[in-house]
Amino acid sequence: MKYRFSRKHLAIPYALFLLVFVVLPLIVIVYYAFTGNDGKPTADNLLNFFGDPNTLGTLLYSFILALVTTCVCLLIAYPVAYALAFSGLKSKSVLVMLFIMPMWINFTLRLTALKEILTLIEGNLAFHPFLNSVVGMTYDFLPFMILPIYNQLDRLDKSLIEAATDLGADKVKCFTRITLPLSMPGVISGVAMVFLPAMTNYVVLDMLYNSTYIMGSLIGSYFSAYDWHGGSMISLILLALICIFTLLTRDNESSDVRGGSLI
Amino acid sequence: MKKNSLFVMGLLLASCLGMTACGNEEESTDGIVLKVCNWEEYMDLGDWDEEETIDLDSGDIIGVNPLYEDFEEWYYENYGVKVKVEYSCFGTNEELYNMLTLGDEFDLVCPSEYMIMKLMAEDWLVPFSDGFHDTDNELNYYVRNVSPFIKEKFDEHEINSESWSKYAAGYMWGVTGILYNPDELEEEQVNSWECLRDPGLYRKITIKDNVRDSYFPAVAAIKRDKLTDGSFTGAEDYAQQLEKEMNDTSAETVAEALDFLQDTKDVAYSFETDSGKADMVTGKVLANLQWSGDAVYAMDQAEEDDMYLAYSVPEECTNLWFDGWVMLERGVGNDPAKQAAAEAFVNYVSRPDNAVRNMYYIGYTSSIAGGTDGDEVFEYVDWTYGAEEDEEDISEYDLSWFFGDDEAVIDAPTEQLTRQLFAQYPPEDVMERSSIMQYFDAEANARINRMWINVRCYNINKMPIYGWCMIGVLVITAAGVFIFSRRKKNYDLTA
Numbered sequence: 001m002k003y004r005f006s007r008k009h010l011a012i013p014y015a016l017f018l019l020v021f022v023v024l025p026l027i028v029i030v031y032y033a034f035t036g037n038d039g040k041p042t043a044d045n046l047l048n049f050f051g052d053p054n055t056l057g058t059l060l061y062s063f064i065l066a067l068v069t070t071c072v073c074l075l076i077a078y079p080v081a082y083a084l085a086f087s088g089l090k091s092k093s094v095l096v097m098l099f100i101m102p103m104w105i106n107f108t109l110r111l112t113a114l115k116e117i118l119t120l121i122e123g124n125l126a127f128h129p130f131l132n133s134v135v136g137m138t139y140d141f142l143p144f145m146i147l148p149i150y151n152q153l154d155r156l157d158k159s160l161i162e163a164a165t166d167l168g169a170d171k172v173k174c175f176t177r178i179t180l181p182l183s184m185p186g187v188i189s190g191v192a193m194v195f196l197p198a199m200t201n202y203v204v205l206d207m208l209y210n211s212t213y214i215m216g217s218l219i220g221s222y223f224s225a226y227d228w229h230g231g232s233m234i235s236l237i238l239l240a241l242i243c244i245f246t247l248l249t250r251d252n253e254s255s256d257v258r259g260g261s262l263i
Numbered sequence: 264m265k266k267n268s269l270f271v272m273g274l275l276l277a278s279c280l281g282m283t284a285c286g287n288e289e290e291s292t293d294g295i296v297l298k299v300c301n302w303e304e305y306m307d308l309g310d311w312d313e314e315e316t317i318d319l320d321s322g323d324i325i326g327v328n329p330l331y332e333d334f335e336e337w338y339y340e341n342y343g344v345k346v347k348v349e350y351s352c353f354g355t356n357e358e359l360y361n362m363l364t365l366g367d368e369f370d371l372v373c374p375s376e377y378m379i380m381k382l383m384a385e386d387w388l389v390p391f392s393d394g395f396h397d398t399d400n401e402l403n404y405y406v407r408n409v410s411p412f413i414k415e416k417f418d419e420h421e422i423n424s425e426s427w428s429k430y431a432a433g434y435m436w437g438v439t440g441i442l443y444n445p446d447e448l449e450e451e452q453v454n455s456w457e458c459l460r461d462p463g464l465y466r467k468i469t470i471k472d473n474v475r476d477s478y479f480p481a482v483a484a485i486k487r488d489k490l491t492d493g494s495f496t497g498a499e500d501y502a503q504q505l506e507k508e509m510n511d512t513s514a515e516t517v518a519e520a521l522d523f524l525q526d527t528k529d530v531a532y533s534f535e536t537d538s539g540k541a542d543m544v545t546g547k548v549l550a551n552l553q554w555s556g557d558a559v560y561a562m563d564q565a566e567e568d569d570m571y572l573a574y575s576v577p578e579e580c581t582n583l584w585f586d587g588w589v590m591l592e593r594g595v596g597n598d599p600a601k602q603a604a605a606e607a608f609v610n611y612v613s614r615p616d617n618a619v620r621n622m623y624y625i626g627y628t629s630s631i632a633g634g635t636d637g638d639e640v641f642e643y644v645d646w647t648y649g650a651e652e653d654e655e656d657i658s659e660y661d662l663s664w665f666f667g668d669d670e671a672v673i674d675a676p677t678e679q680l681t682r683q684l685f686a687q688y689p690p691e692d693v694m695e696r697s698s699i700m701q702y703f704d705a706e707a708n709a710r711i712n713r714m715w716i717n718v719r720c721y722n723i724n725k726m727p728i729y730g731w732c733m734i735g736v737l738v739i740t741a742a743g744v745f746i747f748s749r750r751k752k753n754y755d756l757t758a
Contacts, residue, residue, distance in 0.1 A: 054716065057723035060734075067737075119547060126466040126532040209533035211472075213719040221719065224357060225474075225712035248745075 032232035045233035055218065055234070062214035065130070066198035069137040070145075073194050074187070076138070077145035081186075082179075084146075085153035096150065103143050111207045114139055118208070129210035136204040141197065145190040152186025153179070188249045196242055294345025297604050298594060299331065300359065300369040302586065303352040305435070306330050306612070307624035317623060319642040326620045334611045338604060341402060346604045363387065363591070370594035371605045376585045377475070379431050380702035383422040388430045389590045395606045396428075401636075405432050405613035410632035411667035412694070413585070420699065431587035432609045433630030435621075437555035438583055438689055438697055439476065440576040442539075442562070444549045445681070453550050456480040456577045457487060460526035468550040469542065470527055472534035474715040476582075479700055480552065481520040481527075482509055483579040490579040496696070505580055509698040512707035517714050524718040534719075540564065543572060554584075555686040556627035562683050563626070571678075574686040576693045583697035585630070588612075615639040628687050632666045641666055648684040650676045660684060664691040 036042040049055050084095055102110060118132055119125050125132060156179065164174045200216035213221065215238055222231030309326040317324040331348040338346045351369075353359040356378040363369070363382075374382070382388050398406050413436065417428040441453040452458060459470055459480055471477055486508055489495055498504060528534075532548045539551040540561040553561065558574045565572045588609045595602040611617060615633035618640055622629050633640040641662070650657045656677040663671045665688055675684055703711065 053723045054720035057721040057726070060723055060726075061721040124466050124532075125547070209535075211528055211531070211534045211719060212721050213716070218716070218720065221712075221716050225709075225716070227709075227712070 029232045029235055032228050033236045034233075036229060045229050046237075048230065049233055049237060058213050058215060058218050059237075061212060062199045062216075065133060065137070065214060066195050068134050069141065069198045070191055070195045072134060072138050073142055073145040074191070077142060077149055077190065078187070081146050081149035081153055084150050085156070092154075096147075099146050100143055107140055108203065108207065110139065111136060111204060115208060125209050129205075129208070129212065132208040133205050133210045136208045137198050137201065140201070140204060141194040144193040148189045148193070149183060149186040152183045156182050192246070192249060196245070200238065294347060295601055295604050296347050296349055297371065297601065297608060298349045298351070298369045299608065300351050300353055300362075300372045302373060303354060305352075305373065305586075305625055306350075307617075307620040315623075317619065317643060317646065319619075319639055319646055321616075321637055321639050321642060324616050324619050324623075324639065324643075326624065330612060330617060330620060331608075333617075334608055337611055338607055342603070342607065344600070344604070348608070363593075368594050369591055370601055371588055371590055371608060373434055373586050373588050376427075376587065376699060377702040379427065379587055379589055380422050382589060382591075383425070383427075383430055384702070387591055387593075389592050389595055389602065390425075390429045391432070391590070391606060392602065395609075398635075402607070402610060404610040404615075404636055405631075407635040408613055408615055408618075408631050408633050408637075409433060410630055410665050412665050413630040413632075416583075416585070416699070417587075427587070431589050432613070434586045434588055434612070435556070435625070435627040436583070436585045436630055437628055438576060438581040438693070439479065439552065439554055440558065440574055440581060440686070442543055442551045442553040442558045442572055442574050444543070444546070445571065445573040447549045450573070450575055450681070453575050454578050455487060456484040456579055458550065458577075459484065459552065460523060460530050462530060464550060465530055466532050467548055468530070468552075469532045469535045469539045469548050470552045471539075472536045474711055475700060476552070477524060477527075477534075477715070478520055478711055479509065479582045480577075481523040482511060482516060483577065484523055485516065485519045486511075487579050502695075502698075505696065506698045506701075509580060509582075510701045510703075512703050512711060514710065517710050520711075521714045521717060524715075528718060544568065544570065546570075555689070556625070558686045559683045560626045562686070571682070573681040574683075575681070576689060576696075578696075580696045580698050581689075581693065583694070583699050585699075587630075619643045634666065634668060641668075641671055644684075644688065645673050648673060648675050648679050648687075650674050661691065662688055664694065 033045055034041055034043065036044060080099070084092060087095075089095065114136060115125065118135065122128060122132075160178050160182075161174055164178050169177065199214065200219075202214050202217035202220070205212070205214060205217065215234065219231050219234050219238075222228075222234065306329070307326045308329045309332075311326045313325075315325065329350070331350050335346055335348060338344065353362060353372075356374050359372060359374055360378060360381070379388075394400065395403065396406055397403055401407075409432075413433045414428070417431065417433060418426050420427050441458065443450075443453045448464075452461070452463065458464060459468060461468075470480075483490065490505070490508065495501070495504065532542070535542070535551075539548070539553060540557055542548045543551050543561050544565045551561075553574075555574070558572075562572045562574070590602060590605050595605050612621065613631050615631060615637040616639045618629040618631035618633070622640075622643065629640065631640055644662070648660075654676050657674050658677045658680055660673045660675045660680065661671075662673060663669050665671070673684075679685065
């Protein structure tokens with residue numbers, strides 16, 4: 001048979017990558033999560049997680065930390081993105097660049113600098129571990145929130161706003177009925193890009209001296225204690241949470257598309 | 264994702280290149296290839312400046328080439344066999360162990376005492392040959408020059424009724440203690456492990472972020488009354504009893520340690536792995552649980568900024584640790600030529616002048632005392648810490664317990680009695696209350712690891728009621744917003 005190159009063959013490298021580095025490890029994780037030290041299948045790891053006030057507390061702590069970080073990021077990022085998108089400046093891309101630039105510097109380096117700045121402000125870093133973690137995470141993830149919102153707002157058809165104004169909507173109504181709903185896809189992808197990493201990025205906590213574990217460090221501590229089974233189960237639970245989150249937001253996004261196409 | 268895949272491909276490519284490079288090397292040497300794996304920054308890699316030369320009475324010492332390269336030359340000269348050392352590094356004992364279980368092959372490695380015990384118990388190791396212990400052989404620098412103190416410790420500790428000496432040769436050693444800032448704190452404030460939860464040091468003290476280094480002081484503090492009692496310290500078998508108490512892993516002790524470490528977490532500035540030294544020097548913290556070798560390093564660093572730190576060993580006891588060379592069955596087993604090279608390597612790094620090179624480069628204390636083949640180690644200590652002629656406040660500092668020589672006494676500036684000299688070679692009375700931390704069995708290990716995770720986690724039962732109320736409000740609001748937005752969408756659609 002004659003070999004014919006078609007477009008789908010382009011996907012082969014990625015498919016291989018997916019198989020070796022995503023699917024196989026996932027199978028290993030699932031295997032470990034549902035077996036005990038003796039290699040026999042068991043659901044003990046799952047029950048242990050939900051039966052232990054310490055692991056549940058860690059889940060809650062990471063959730064709240066991520067939630068607060070996301071809210072702070074959103075509160076800062078939305079006005080900035082809005083101002084950028086609607087400014088009459090011709091050199092908008094330069095401004096956007098200014099916000100992305102910090103991402104070019106290695107983030108542990110940035111955190112080391114932040115540590116000194118916070119010490120200067122607070123006197124002693126260790127007094128406010130939670131606050132420091134939120135500041136550090138916000139510092140780290142802010143560009144990931146600004147960019148998608150900015151892109152969404154920038155693409156927004158400005159004539160819709162003009163139309164609304166012509167039809168008598170005031171500025172507030174114009175924002176709540178047109179701009180905000182149409183920018184939601186950007187907000188949602190921003191939230192996804194901040195919230196999920198914020199639940200596991202324990203390097204920030206380590207570097208800013210918050211000695212309470214979050215999900216990432218908890219998994220690490222299980223592994224360093226040679227408890228592959230418990231650690232895998234926690235990874236799996238985290239994965240499940242991410243799936244639920246994605247499903248919920250995808251629902252929203254698709255209805256947004258429908259809403260958008262109607263207009 | 265794209266970035267990731269590029270990165271992974273890059274790694275693959277790099278490892279392929281690395282492999283071919285190794286392959287070529289092996290072809291080009293017709294001698295032995297000795298695979299040595301050591302801690303990072305744990306052997307002199309040479310390249311010293313001219314002015315760094317250590318001018319001792321016995322002669323100048325300077326590191327030009329990495330020590331393991333000098334060994335290749337030395338081995339060829341003395342044994343007439345070509346050897347190529349493949350030198351690599353590991354980061355933690357656990358990492359080394361994982362590397363071994365994943366099938367990496369090494370001939371000679373240098374883990375800490377508890378990992379040596381584990382490797383011994385699990386039959387990973389090859390004993391040193393009889394020739395290695397022969398003190399008449401002039402090339403057996405290790406047995407001829409090792410400190411009698413270290414030798415005794417290695418002889419008297421056993422795993423499965425075989426002494427450590429049979430399998431391991433000491434490299435570096437040290438104790439744990441508290442590095443503190445004497446301008447702000449009195450020695451009395453930090454001379455008990457209780458200081459780790461002392462509210463007087465609120466957010467001013469750091470502790471190690473690793474379970475073994477934290478469990479030890481916790482046990483010492485819990486048993487403080489017993490350990491400092493005269494009838495306990497005065498007992499004939501004090502050393503054995505102390506070691507027994509300090510290696511207590513019973514459920515009750517672990518539970519008490521949990522309480523202690525939770526208090527510590529509420530008081531301490533942080534749990535750190537490496538940042539403690541820098542935070543001491545910059546003045547962020549005033550006290551720091553520290554290994555003696557790193558304490559020396561931190562004190563040296565601080566002195567460059569005209570800041571003088573001090574080191575204290577709490578009165579309950581201190582954790583004596585060793586790193587030692589062991590040969591692996593998988594590497595040197597059934598290969599006498601390789602084993603001979605591995606043993607010669609241990610001897611070469613134990614030659615007193617090489618021990619000094621390592622001590623200067625690493626800053627830790629070598630197990631080698633010298634004497635038989637040169638006094639470089641003692642001369643180096645005197646060279647580093649001995650008082651200048653015009654010094655006024657001088658004290659005699661007795662090191663005979665380590666060097667096994669009654670004349671091993673240094674005239675040192677009195678201030679050194681709480682500084683680097685004290686940290687590098689603690690006095691005999693401190694060493695008497697030192698205890699080695701054993702390797703724990705699987706059950707005890709699991710218990711202690713669990714305890715450590717519990718210390719670090721936020722316990723949901725501790726959450727106050729208003730916390731639950733806030734979460735309730737939050738959940739209801741979120742649900743409300745979600746449902747509302749759905750409704751609105753439907754309305755939009757029908758409109």
